[in-house]
Amino acid sequence: MEILLVVIIGLLYAAGIYLMLRRSLVKLIIGLILLGNGANLLIFLLGKIVKGNPPLIGETEKMLTEIYADPVPQALILTAIVISFGLQAFAIILIKRAYKVVKTDDLDEMNATDEDL
Amino acid sequence: MSNPYIVLPVIFQLFIAVVLMFCWNRKNLQKLVSVIGSLLALIISIVLFVTVSQDGIQTMQAGNWEAPFGITFVADTFSAMLVLLTAISGLAVSVYSVGSVRNARIKFGYFPILHFLLMGLCGAFLTGDIFNLYVWFEIVIISSFVLITLGGEKAQLEGAIKYVAMNLLASVIFLTAIAVLYGLTGSLNMADLSLLVAKIENRGLVNVTAILFLVGFGIKSAIFPLYFWLPASYHTPPPAISAIFGGLLTKVGVYALLRVFTLIFIPDAFMTNLITIMAILTILTGGIGALVQNNIRKVFSYLIICHIGFMLAGLGIYTTVAIAGAIFYLIHDIIVKTNLFMMSGLIFKIKGTYSMRILGGFYKEHPKFSLLMAIPLFSLVGIPPLSGFWGKLLLIQGAMTTANYILIIFIILGSFLTLIIIAKLWAEVFWKDGLTQPRKKYIRYFDELKPLKKRAMIYPIVCLSIISLFIGLGAEWVFQISGQIAENLIHPEEYLKAVLGN
Numbered sequence: 001m002e003i004l005l006v007v008i009i010g011l012l013y014a015a016g017i018y019l020m021l022r023r024s025l026v027k028l029i030i031g032l033i034l035l036g037n038g039a040n041l042l043i044f045l046l047g048k049i050v051k052g053n054p055p056l057i058g059e060t061e062k063m064l065t066e067i068y069a070d071p072v073p074q075a076l077i078l079t080a081i082v083i084s085f086g087l088q089a090f091a092i093i094l095i096k097r098a099y100k101v102v103k104t105d106d107l108d109e110m111n112a113t114d115e116d117l
Numbered sequence: 118m119s120n121p122y123i124v125l126p127v128i129f130q131l132f133i134a135v136v137l138m139f140c141w142n143r144k145n146l147q148k149l150v151s152v153i154g155s156l157l158a159l160i161i162s163i164v165l166f167v168t169v170s171q172d173g174i175q176t177m178q179a180g181n182w183e184a185p186f187g188i189t190f191v192a193d194t195f196s197a198m199l200v201l202l203t204a205i206s207g208l209a210v211s212v213y214s215v216g217s218v219r220n221a222r223i224k225f226g227y228f229p230i231l232h233f234l235l236m237g238l239c240g241a242f243l244t245g246d247i248f249n250l251y252v253w254f255e256i257v258i259i260s261s262f263v264l265i266t267l268g269g270e271k272a273q274l275e276g277a278i279k280y281v282a283m284n285l286l287a288s289v290i291f292l293t294a295i296a297v298l299y300g301l302t303g304s305l306n307m308a309d310l311s312l313l314v315a316k317i318e319n320r321g322l323v324n325v326t327a328i329l330f331l332v333g334f335g336i337k338s339a340i341f342p343l344y345f346w347l348p349a350s351y352h353t354p355p356p357a358i359s360a361i362f363g364g365l366l367t368k369v370g371v372y373a374l375l376r377v378f379t380l381i382f383i384p385d386a387f388m389t390n391l392i393t394i395m396a397i398l399t400i401l402t403g404g405i406g407a408l409v410q411n412n413i414r415k416v417f418s419y420l421i422i423c424h425i426g427f428m429l430a431g432l433g434i435y436t437t438v439a440i441a442g443a444i445f446y447l448i449h450d451i452i453v454k455t456n457l458f459m460m461s462g463l464i465f466k467i468k469g470t471y472s473m474r475i476l477g478g479f480y481k482e483h484p485k486f487s488l489l490m491a492i493p494l495f496s497l498v499g500i501p502p503l504s505g506f507w508g509k510l511l512l513i514q515g516a517m518t519t520a521n522y523i524l525i526i527f528i529i530l531g532s533f534l535t536l537i538i539i540a541k542l543w544a545e546v547f548w549k550d551g552l553t554q555p556r557k558k559y560i561r562y563f564d565e566l567k568p569l570k571k572r573a574m575i576y577p578i579v580c581l582s583i584i585s586l587f588i589g590l591g592a593e594w595v596f597q598i599s600g601q602i603a604e605n606l607i608h609p610e611e612y613l614k615a616v617l618g619n
Contacts, residue, residue: 079252087285
């Protein structure tokens with residue numbers, strides 16, 4: 001399971017960065033989404049994956065004795081997903097608007113900010 | 118000492134933003150609420166600063182969960198100082214916005230978003246939890262995304278795409294770094310991390326994590342080679358927004374760098390060398406970039422980069438004196454950069470252009486304004502006794518003690534470049550005879566404004582100029598504060614004790 005996740009995370013990061021390096025706006029945003037998902041899976045992986053041991057203390061016990069699944073990474077991922085959802089929604093609307101105003105999808109043609117007044 | 122009131126600067130900004138959203142369609146009421154709210158926020162942050170400097174570090178454990186388990190808010194002198202500076206800049210920009218921001222932008226929620234931005238900034242300065250810092254960073258960037266695109270002009274949208282893409286990338290890298298750090302230590306509390314990271318045996322992995330943090334914060338604070346989004350975007354929004362961006366947003370990155378690299382990762386020789394080289398290149402590229410620009414706002418954008426290099430140099434030298442210098446420079450820079458962008462907005466309102474080729478004759482026409490603007494401009498250069506001088510003096514002293522002579526050469530070269538740039542700007546904008554241009558219809562010129570709006574544009578510049586004069590002339594007090602902050606950063610025992618108990 002760990003090895004599989006490692007490979008998937010590597011692929012997500014690689015694909016995300018590759019897409020960000022392309023000139024198209026749509027690929028830029030897809031790249032960002034993939035990178036975000038990669039980071040979320042990375043948190044999940046590094047929080048140590050434990051099978052079938054929820055972090056619940058039994059009725060007769062006072063504390064957790066066995067190795068348990070850490071709930072913190074899941075809380076972190078949940079927060080990160082919500083935040084990245086908001087940011088990505090904003091970014092998608094932004095590229096749509098930019099496409100309408102600038103009338104191009106090519107980042108190389110977006111030079112208005114470099115023009116000398 | 119536990120003190121629940123330290124989150125008040127954050128909550129109060131949220132409160133103002135919510136109140137502002139309730140008066141969505143009443144623009145005059147919004148302006149009033151924003152200015153009065155910012156004034157109260159300033160009072161709150163002064164109270165916080167006084168409390169911290171009298172009673173020492175204040176902490177707040179959210180929900181009374183004890184330190185390594187819950188989310189901690191910590192107000193040490195560094196945080197309290199930056200919250201105070203945020204409140205000062207926030208008030209100045211809020212008043213300035215009354216005069217300069219168009220009603221169309223106010224109708225789309227300019228003021229609430231501005232206060233959300235200030236809330237995020239205060240939160241980022243006050244939090245003691247690394248993941249919480251990430252969340253505050255996100256609040257800051259989402260608000261800044263809205264502010265930078267508000268209005269939807271072509272240049273704004275193009276600048277925003279570059280800004281949004283780079284900042285989202287920085288967030289992902291920051292999140293990756295947090296993930297690796299959590300995997301290594303199993304903690305998120307910065308004080309706890311400080312103890313746990315020191316115990317890790319695999320130093321290679323710690324250094325990799327440190328570099329991930331350096332890259333993530335580096336993009337946000339615009340250090341070489343990660344700054345290219347800044348000059349492409351900071352000159353596109355209205356001057357009031359540029360002012361708050363130029364003054365505070367890159368400085369959050371610098372704050373995070375200073376905090377993380379003194380508390381969690383103690384830089385070894387490799388890291389300090391890397392940071393020093395980055396600082397040198399940042400100073401050089403920022404300075405040279407500013408030299409060739411013709412748009413005054415772009416000149417100031419590149420100067421932000423150049424001066425971020427000075428602060429980074431302090432971290433690269435890594436002695437108490439040098440870090441005190443970096444913090445002195447940070448304090449000075451927040452005030453001066455906010456002021457410079459507001460000033461460029463005033464010049465635009467009077468002359469109708471930002472281009473140095475067309476501008477000119479400002480001194481002949483407006484001698485009083487010119488003298489006023491000379492204060493932030495020459496503070497930036499650091500002509501003694503103005504405020505920019507003292508920070509650089511401390512930095513050079515620090516570099517002397519570690520025999521880092523190359524860095525001294527570049528700090529002096531950076532100051533010299535700044536001097537050339539400001540001299541050029543002064544000659545072009547204020548002294549030479551300008552070209553007369555036909556008035557453009559879409560600009561509301563300064564002399565068409567109502568007297569109240571005119572005052573709202575001038576008073577913040579006057580106030581911030583007085584503050585930078587105070588930082589320069591009353592340098593001893595600021596020296597003491599920044600020396601104390603640096604001492605606490607290098608020796609974080611007090612911070613650890615305040616957060617973790619014992």
